[in-house]
Amino acid sequence: LAPQKSTYDVIVIGAGIQGSFTAYHLAQRHKDTLLLEQFLLPHSRGSSHGQSRIIRSAYPQEYYSRMMPDCFRLWQQLEAETGTTLYRQTGLLVLGPPGEPELEACRRSLGVDEVLDAAALSRRFPGFRLQAGQVAVLDSTAGVLFADRALRAVQEVFRRHGGTLRDGEKVLSIQPGATVTVTTTAGVYKAPRLIITAGAWTGAFVEQLGLRLPLQPLRIDVCYWREKQPGSAGLGSVSPCFLTLGLSQAPHGIYGLPSIEYPGLMKVCHHHGSPTDPEKRDQIPSSTPRPDIAVLSSFISSYLPGLETQPAVMETCLYTNTPDEDFILDRHPKFSNIVIGAGFSGHGFKLAPVVGKLLCELSLGEEPSYNMAHFAITRFPGVLGAAQ
């Protein structure tokens, strides 16, 4: 037997959508890349599983909306490379009170938008109701990404470009240095560059590198609601995605996608959850109150009267939130050959092609394609509190 290869140009830890896109860009640039994943793939223990995610250009923060043309282009490129459909255009409605600062910023982020009042909205999209005085801003280029399929596709192209993906292999420790040594449950690997994209595990994981990142894993209820009249919210009818901004009954926001993955069931979720440890995600007593479900039921009876008000299916996912809900995309403050991508705060999937490109550029010591000020580790005080 040939001895197992142990030296690479770059090692990436975590094969969710962010680590997989990072590895894809590195392999396309002819870097000999090892992508390590603790679980056997595919798995549903992290943040990238499930069949659907929203992609939209409407963003309150212009530093994300500016990335969206590049994201759409790179998603299309991946579709072409794999001959797979990964995106379905459905449009997206941003619902809220007119004048609400984030809603107005979303309007500005769209070159061309359309604003519908309550009457115009229910004429155009009969499933939706607004409260008096509220509006809906239409982002017509938005839609749904087929998430599981996308993750498979990006990993397939990574491998096709010569990348090595080793799943079922958990990283146990990292030894920093000019050459970084990574010890897993199955081997020891070395590379001059390391990228950590370990999702909800990142906070605890980087403590061994003297970093205290303010990352909070949240357990998210992914809820599907039955259409009272089958077919009314599916792709066959005119049914867009939506998200809310500035509603007093749901300050964190609520979002929804048309019935795609399960016929007759529309996905409507609270953009919030309860703090958790990713290793204990499912260990919740059955008596635990579910405030998210109450918020969603009340929203559905007012805004989506064509849906039943108790969820028909519930699944689980994880967010990893930063205090400002902006990502962390940066080099380790002490070990510049270690790059960290984390804190995607429940909105990172659509942006993964650009996140991967930026992490690749940071790792190779290149000038990043976008302004990185909002993603710097040092925006949080005391991160090196436990520095070695």
Ligand SMILES: Cc1cc2nc3c(=O)[nH]c(=O)nc-3n(C[C@H](O)[C@H](O)[C@H](O)COP(=O)(O)OP(=O)(O)OC[C@H]3O[C@@H](n4cnc5c(N)ncnc54)[C@H](O)[C@@H]3O)c2cc1C
């Ligand atoms: C319910 C829900 C809905 C969402 N909706 C949207 C949406 O509509 N639009 C959007 O853009 N975004 C959305 N998001 C956010 C998006 O899905 C996440 O931002 C994204 O999936 C994060 O990817 P990740 O690669 O950082 O994390 P993960 O997918 O969790 O990947 C991290 C990987 O690292 C691995 N790992 C951890 N530790 C180790 C170790 N020691 N050794 C080896 N491997 C390790 C983990 O097993 C995991 O596979 C949503 C998220 C959720 C949960």
Ligand SMILES: O=C(O)[C@@H]1CCCC=N1
């Ligand atoms: O990122 C997205 O588009 C979704 C919907 C709004 C809340 C979070 N995720």
